[in-house]
Amino acid sequence: NAGVTQTPKFQVLKTGQSMTLQCAQDMNHEYMSWYRQDPGMGLRLIHYSVGAGITDQGEVPNGYNVSRSTTEDFPLRLLSAAPSQTSVYFCASSSETGNTIYFGEGSWLTVV
Amino acid sequence: AQSVSQHNHHVILSEAASLELGCNYSYGGTVNLFWYVQYPGQHLQLLLKYFSGDPLVKGIKGFEAEFIKSKFSFNLRKPSVQWSDTAEYFCAVMPSWGGNQFYFGTGTSLTVIP
Helix, strand or coil: CEEEEEEECHHHHHHHCCCCEEEEEECCCEEEEEEEEEEEEEEEEEEEEEHHHHEEEEECCEEEECCCCCCCCCEEEEECCHHHHHEEEEEEEEECCCEEEEEECEEEEEEC | CCCCCCCEEEEEECCCCEECCCCEEEECCCEEEEEEECCCCCEEEEEECCCCCCCEEEHHCCCEEEEHHCEEEEEEEECCHHHHHHHEEEEEEEEECCCCEEECCEEEEEEEEC
16 A cells, blocks of 8 residues: 655755656545645645645645646646745645545755 | 644653653644654654544554643653654644644654663
8 A cells, every 4th residue: 555655755956947746645535735844844734635626725835836637646836946945845645534644755855 | 823833842851751742722613633753754654643532642652642622732742752752743733624634833853862
């Protein structure tokens, strides 16, 4: 059982470049989300989705786009990378009941 | 503003010492409460959770937490820590009205000295 799978694990970008962080889950969870983790700030919600075709903004959505064309996949796009987006990104999923939230392994992104 | 507060940012303990990490939240109504642990270089893993019932919840690795509704608190405890407990600990709240949204505290870094 793979759970939540994120790729890539490490990425270095130049300012202004775009990229997509991939996230897939095989638990048939309706709810998926993206967080960024920064020192001293915990996890902050970027975007979330309550089901295929439905997305919404979290606490820190600026500079990021998401889409949810299938239940399994929830990619996060950085349109024009900025140094302030250097962070560790976690994708997560949970069932409708919110029993618990499952996290991917994380993606370490550096923008230079 | 609604929030999850973890008062201890960095805790250093010797092995066998007792641990208590504070967590307070400001969300009204019914909430589900969680503690997650993140070992160095790894993703977050569930330690324990509270939905309803007995306010004293036992989790993995000897951890427990007590929900005190009147204080909006969900403190994490362990009677005797080990070096392997060195990690970052996050309290999380999922309000029942929040559409499955989880809100995390800023985390507490625990260092256990052998």
